[in-house]
Amino acid sequence: MTVLYLVRHAHASWSLDDARPLSSAGEKAAARVAELLGSRSLAAIHASTERRARQTVEPLAEQKGLPIHPEDGLRERRLMDAEIADFRAAVERTWDEPDFAFPGGESNTAAQRRGLEVVRRVVADHPDGEVVLGTHGNLLALVLQHFDPKVGFDFWESLTMPDIIRLEVEGEEIKGWKRVWVAPPAVESSAPSV
Secondary structure, eight states: OEEEEEEEOOOBOOOSOTTOOBOHHHHHHHHHHHHHHTTSOEEEEEEESSHHHHHHHHHHHHHHTOOEEEEGGGSOOOOOSSOOSOHHHHHHHHHHSTTOOOTTOOOHHHHHHHHHHHHHHHHHHOTTOEEEEEEOHHHHHHHHHHHOTTOOHHHHHHOOSSEEEEEEEETTEEEEEEEOOOOOOOOOOOSOOO
């Protein structure tokens, strides 16, 4: 059985630049990802070619002494080639109509297909291994939906930055999945509450 850790990237300040880096909060959260997965016997780490996904798994890769294998198939799904007035509504439409694509965009079906190509290859390469896949929220949810049709828009909307889903797969069959991301405890403040 292959155990996949689907890691959604940590927080990055919003811009249209796909090469945007993690924010300082995102860098701290990436250290937490390394803390949570550092004890696992990882066979490999693969990540989207986009900077924020790679940066989210870099502390873990450094800790484990593993290279990060770049995967274009794990990149963010392009919603459209123009500025989006209502991002949430646009994403919801693509979940309601999986074959629909906005102009210059990619449908859920197409994005899921390319994400699953990576998953299938990784499962074939590591039939008894544990592997991290650093990716993006939409693609993570679409990959998971292939194995569990109950996953949909509401699940996507519930994802945090970062987030970690443990997915157990044998061939094309899901054995189970669960969320394993645990945010660090809040720092106690000595300041009086108002």
